[in-house]
Amino acid sequence: MTVTEDAAAVAPAKEVGQPRRRKEDARLITGRTTWTDNMVLPGMLHLAVVRSPVAHARITAVDVSAAQQAPNVVAVFTGRDLAEEQGSIPCAWPVTPDMVNPGHPSIAVDQVNHVGEAVAIVVGRSKAAATDAVELVDVDYDLLPPVLDLEEAVADGSGLVHDQLASNTSYHFVFDAGDAGTGADTEQAFADAEVVVSRRFVQQRLIPAFMEPRSVVVQPQGENYTMWSATQVPHVLRVMAAMVTGIPEHKLRVIAPDVGGGFGGKLQVNPEEILCLLLARRLGKPVKWTETRSESLMAAHHGRGQVQFIDIASDRQGNVKGLRVRLLADMGAYLRLITPGVPALGAFMFPGIYKFPAYRFECDGVFTNKVPTDAYRGAGRPEATFAVERIMDELAVELGMDPLELRRKNWIQADEFPFTTVAGLEYDSxxxxxxxxxxxxxxxxxxxxxxxxxxxxxxxxxxxxxxxxxxxxMCGLAPSRVLGSLSYGAGGWESASIRMLPTGKVEVVTGSTPHGQGHETAWSQLVADQLGVPFEDVEVLHGDTAISPRGMDTYGSRSLVVGGTAVVKAAEKVVAKARKVAAHLLEASEDDLEFADGKFAVRGTPGATVGIQEIALAVFAAHNYPEDIEPSIDAEATFDPVNFSFxxxxxxxxxxxxxxxxxxxxxxxxxxxxxxxxxxxxxxxxxxxxxxxxxxxxxxxxxxxxxxxxxxxxxxxxxxxxxxxxxxxxxxxxxxxxxxxxxxxxxxxxxxxxxxxxxxxxxxxxxxxxxxxxxxxxxxxxxxxxxxxxxxxxxxxxxxxTAGTNAYGGAQTESTAGVATPASELGGDR
Amino acid sequence: MIPAPFAYERPTTVDEALQAIAAGGEDVKILAGGQSLIPVMRLRLAAPETVVDLTRVTELRGVREEGDVLVIGAMTTHHDVITDPLIAQHAPLIAEATETVADRQVRHRGTFGGALAHADPAGDLPAVALALDAEFVLAGPNGRRTVGASDFFVDYLTTALEEGELLVEIRVPKLTGSWGVRYEKFNRVAQAWSIVAVAAAVRRENGHIAEARIGLTNMGPTPLRARATEAALAGAAVTAEAIADAARSAAEGTSPSSDLNAQADYREHLAQVLTRRAVSAAAGL
The missing domain is CATH 3.30.365.10 (Aldehyde oxidase/xanthine dehydrogenase, molybdopterin binding domain)
Known part of the structure; x- marks a missing residue:
């Protein structure tokens, strides 16, 4: 940008574009803040979860008597104890009308379907007491053969993860550009093609591995409950937890205090969150559960997990003619919040930046005896990008072309934006x-x-x-109408409000809940520019459903695009409301006022100005304001994007x-x-x-x-x-x-x-x-x-x-501690 | 994760430590730097009845000379080993290997003797001690005894230490003559254990290799010497070809494990490549 106007030399520098150091970092890095596990409440009890050491088995007996007798143990619960009230972990994204969802208990009752699944919960007066007693719970398992490999799981004669279902396939999702009217007939394109290259790629399972382990505290107060959780999605969690437990939504407050990373791994309604609510209700006492790192790796959802069959068609000159994608997507044992939707979200990104005339996508969501998959940084789009960028290289090799020349030949040119792709997305710029x-x-x-x-x-x-x-x-998730057309169970809007305090300081309430991204800093920069107030005068409030009642939280690179826009729109409303008060105070017409750098000035009348922070005090005192308005310049806004950003x-x-x-x-x-x-x-x-x-x-x-x-x-x-x-x-x-x-x-x-x-x-x-x-x-x-x-x-x-290293004494999983089955006798001395 | 309950003793002398071990019951674990013991206790892979913490036994710290031998106290930290002038002068292979151990924080707490007594075959120091023909001084209720490195490492995580005994010092013969040394470590991320590593000390004389000592890390349940390669190198010319020829037998007599970092045949291949590289560097090529 070139600055040409002289006025720019005297005006305060714009905050947007400044490499501001993050205002939240000092407290986050020095730990001078409240992580969920730091919460201590009077009478608080501690939960420890007994987890299955086997991948697939019927539970034939659970003996908790020894654990109940252990010192400082208050109670021990099994799945049977909670079966009537636990409901099912919700799945918000039924990607097809006939998608099969077997239900997802928070704690196993009759059968375990992955290693690490909860089978009992010990409630102790201290974390140590609860942890010690975990080893005293004796569970008998009748082993079933595990279903682990995706391709074997869909083959004829495979064993079943859920034997009440007809197969291991949860759904078959298809996007066909020919049927959608966004492209040509794919089969024809391949039939006519001079060159076809086919490859099988594997997206291995990954673990989000956020820095702060998951942690939950629930405090019952009469009929009301407050839940603190290390979550990315307190707003989503509140709605879902209310529906699962039957606690009315208005009786449940969810707080995500400072949260140490998520990468999609905390975009979830976790079994342990539901269990904490159920036990706090049952016991009438505050409860806390914080996972160990081993529990986190084993029982928090994983990401990726796909086998990709990719076919690309082109002519001899390297003009691409078609793309065909068949996926096997690993759901794991159950469907969590958006488990089935992750590969479906990727469906629209396989064509990448290239002008494919034809495209067909098919995906089978497949159950296995592993922990469920769900969102992990990128969620469907890394898988798609990997496939198309790898297959373009393979095609280049087949054609004897430079891989960059092949890309150039096929990518969307700068003068073609906005460009509607074969997947029906309109790329913006x-x-x-x-x-x-x-x-x-x-x-x-x-x-x-x-x-x-x-x-x-x-x-x-x-x-x-x-x-x-x-x-x-595709970022800025998401236009609510598009989500609706994909059968997603919620919208993609975001909410913000701005409160002008009497001293002129500004509180910005955002529905985008950060977990390390720096919202407080970026939102302050936006508001400083919009309202012309100092960066330091802005405080950003978030992550508490009582303070920030409306929000869709943080994931999918959406916060600045959608949540930041809501903040800007709220600020515009504040300025509009303040303008009326300014006109009144300056005894001028609204149309004659200019707003710049935090001040309203009467055009052509030097010295006749009033600052927006002064107006905040004026409406607080409310001694002198226009008769036709209420004495407030606070405002809120909800922004629902029309398109994704790219x-x-x-x-x-x-x-x-x-x-x-x-x-x-x-x-x-x-x-x-x-x-x-x-x-x-x-x-x-x-x-x-x-x-x-x-x-x-x-x-x-x-x-x-x-x-x-x-x-x-x-x-x-x-x-x-x-x-x-x-x-x-x-x-x-x-x-x-x-x-x-x-x-x-x-x-x-x-x-x-x-x-x-x-x-x-x-x-x-x-x-x-x-x-x-x-x-x-x-x-x-x-x-x-x-x-x-x-x-x-x-x-x-x-x-x-597959064996873990023998370094460290062969520390593999701790799930086997205290439960002896043939399958659990791994390496190491236990 | 919280360890299971245990009794805790913190003696200040070797004698007190031996008494604490004797009185500690069935299952006593000795805490040196704690960099292996504390994690396995937290994972509840170990649940000792008593932990005897040696961190205040000052007589076990430090490095001294006794004629042709360097004596390293068992509680000398990795950091102190790396910065010790006597080790730099007389046993630089120990310093070079210790620099590759884990990360800075671990090296400030972890100890030379603790790592050797733990006898993790993926640990870096056992193979170095073996290559240097170190001797281990063990104190017990009936006095002290000395065990050579080849007898000290018995099996996976198992040494010649008997119940009630304590490793107090390690005696390392000084390398005299024109020795070159090299520790070649192969791992996937910086702070990880060795997938395979090779410790080499080579003495040159009259333009030939007079003697080579080669220790192998993680090529079996204990550290091993590459005896066939050592024999082939004795008297060999200092050439890339001669060293490469000799290195081909580096995996003879090994029994490496298969795990997600490497299957056994790949470990055998790595042993050959790393031996060639380590010997070449130690020989000054």
Whole structure:
């Protein structure tokens, strides 16, 4: 932006665009705040959950007598004790009318369907007392064969996860562009195509691994209940918990205090949240439950988990003609809040940034004896982006084309926006060529290509590869009408209100509940500009249904786009209300007033001004205000977007592969993202970095591994490898800005970009390094062993051994403690 | 996770520690730096009756010389090992390997003796102690005895320490002559245990390799020596070819496990590659 007006030199700098340090960080980083587990209430009891050590079994007996006798144990409950009142964990997204939902008990009654499922709850006077008694609960299991593999689960003759159902398939969801009228006939496109490339990709299961474990406190007060929970979605949770437990919604207050991360993993109505409510009601005492890290890895929902069959059609010149996607999506044992919807959300993103004339998507949601899947950073879109960016590389190889040239040939041009895709989405704005050009420069593309050539020619044991990911995603979830058309059980609007305090300070109430994103800072910047008040004069209130009664919370890169817009709209209403008071106080016509930098001024009358903060005091005193208004300039607004927003970017990864050991190492990573107008560049940079770390982690490090018995062998951070800064490269990042036309801020959303874009760039880079050695695919995560095997013997690197490492004494899952079954006798001495 | 209840003793001398161990009942665990014991107790994989905490036994800390031998107190922390001038001079392989152990916080609490007594085959220090022919001094109710490294490591997480005994110091022969050393560690993320690692010490004489000692980490239930490679290297020329030839037998006699980081055949391959690299570096190539 070029500043040309002289006036800009004297006006206060705009807050939007400033790299403000986050106002919440000091208290979050130093722990001077209330995390849920810090809550201590008089008479509070502590819950510890006895969890199933087996993946699939009938419960034949539960003996709690020894646990009941243990010191400082108040009570022990089994599933049978709570069967009549526990209802079912809700699923808000029946993606097809005939979707099969077997129901999801919070605590197992007759049958367990995954390792880690709750089978009993010990209530103790201290956490230690409850934990000690867990080992005294004796459960007898009659083992059933576990259903673990997606492809086997849908094969004829497979055992059933739920034997009352006809199959393991929950639903069959289809989007066909030909039927929808957004594209040509897909079968015909493939029949006519000169080139068809088909691949099977696997999206491994991932664990959200948020920093703060889940924690719940419930306080009963007569008929009323207050729940504190480390949740992303206090508003959604309140509605759902009321419906499940029968506690009337107006008698239930839900508070998400400061929450330490979620990544979708806390977008849930958790069994433990329901159990805390039920037991607080039963006992009439406050209760607390806080999970251990092992419980979190085992029992909180996982993400991803898909087998993808992708076909792409093109002509010999590389003009794409069609895309066909068939998915098997792992639901796990039950349907949680949006379990079935995650792959369906991805359905619309498989075409990526390319102009496919024909497209068909089919997905089977499949039950397995594993913990349910649900939202995880990107939720459907990383899976889609991975598939299309990987298959474009495969097509380029088949055609003998440069992968970037193939992309260029097919992507939407800058002058074609708004562009309606074959999936029926209207992409709002962007310039893929510009982002790509800048990313190539950031990476030093030509030099690295030259080095790659040298290494290849000299037969260097360390080979170099470069991978592309030219991605887009749909953010700003979501237009309520679109959600309705997809059978989602709620809207996608957001609410905000602004309270002008007598001293001129400002309280902003937002329905977007942060869990580490920096809403308090960004919202303050928005309001400072809108109202012309100092950044420091703004306080942002959130996360308490009594303070912020309306909201749809934080997920899907929606907060700034939808929630931020609601804040801006509320601020516009405040200014409009204040204008009437200003006109009255200045004895001028409203039409003659100008509002700038927090002051109303009478046009052409120097010195006749009144500040909006003064007006706040004036309406508080209410001694002198217009007769036809109420004495308040507070306002609220609800914003429901008309369209999604579509951030995009080009991510480039240069990867070194040690062909002797299979070790891969990112040499350089460059990305240029377009997330629309940037409110706070520091927050945007942080979101990109964190997203990249998680996306790279899917490519290289993380996988929830189950053994043949259905035990989670990545049951601690010894085996579930979350990379740290020490394992990641420097990131060269930059942005282009094409404002989103769908909201007044112009923001598109940045929360998931890095996570969605990076995974295929990393895998494409590794493959580019070793493709000349006969390697065309490697399963994620790209462990050194898999890379080595792929180089040595071809294939995709193959299955890993499932056993956890013996380091640490073989600490795998703690679920087996106190419960002895043949299947639970893993390694380690227990 | 909260550990199961246990009794706790914190002696200040070795004698007091031995008494506490003797009086501690059936299942006594000795707490050195706690970097392995506390996590397994929190996971309730271990539930000792008594924990004897050695952190106040100051006589067990520090490094001293006794003629041709370096004596390292069992309670010397990894951090103190890394920064100790005597170790830097006479046993640099120990310092190099210790720098790769876990992360900075762990290295400030974890101890040399604790890591050896824990005898985790994926731990880095047992293979180094084995390669350097270290001796272990064990104190017990009936006095002290000394056990060589090859006899100390008995099985997975099992050493020659008898009930009632305490590892008090480790005696490491100084490397004299023109030795080069190298610890080659292979893992997936920075703070993780070794998938495989190789500790090599190579003495050069008259342009040839006079002697090589090679310790293997995580190639079996105990640390191992790559004896076949050592034999092949004795008297070999200092060339890439000779070292590569010798390294091909590095996995002979090993019995590595299969887990989600590596199956056994891949570990055997890694042992060969890492041995070649470690010996090459130690030989100055």
């Amino acid at each position: 962007g310039d893929y060529e510009q982002a790509t050009r800048e990313a190539l420069e950031l990476l030093g593309y030509d030099e690295l290509r030259a080095e790659q050539k040298r290494r290849r020619e000299s037969g260097d044991p360390v080979q170099l590869g470069i991978g592309f990911s030219t991605f887009t995603e 951030p995009h970017g080009t991510h480039l990864c240069a990867m070194e592969v040690d062909t002797d050991t299979g070790m891969v190492k990112i040499r350089k990573y460059a990305c240029v993202d377009d997330v629309g107008t940037i409110v706070n560049p520091l927050i945007v940079e942080g979101q990109i970095h964190g997203g990249l770390a998680q996306g790279i982690a899917q490519a290289l490090y993380e996988e929830a591994v189950y053994d043949a018995d259905g035990n989670l062998t990545t049951g601690s951070f010894v085996d579930y490898l979350v990379p740290t800064a020490a394992d990641l490269p420097h990131f060269d990042t930059a942005t282009t800005v094409h404002a989103a036309p769908g909201n007044p801020i112009g923001a598109k959303g940045v929360g998931e970009a890095g996570c969605i874009a990076s995974t295929p760039a990393v895998v494409n880079a590794a493959l580019d390094a070793v493709r000349h050695l006969g390697v065309s695919d490697i399963l994620m995560p790209l462990t050194p062993e898999r890379v080595w095997r792929a180089i040595r013997t071809g294939g995709d690197g193959g299955a890993r051994a």
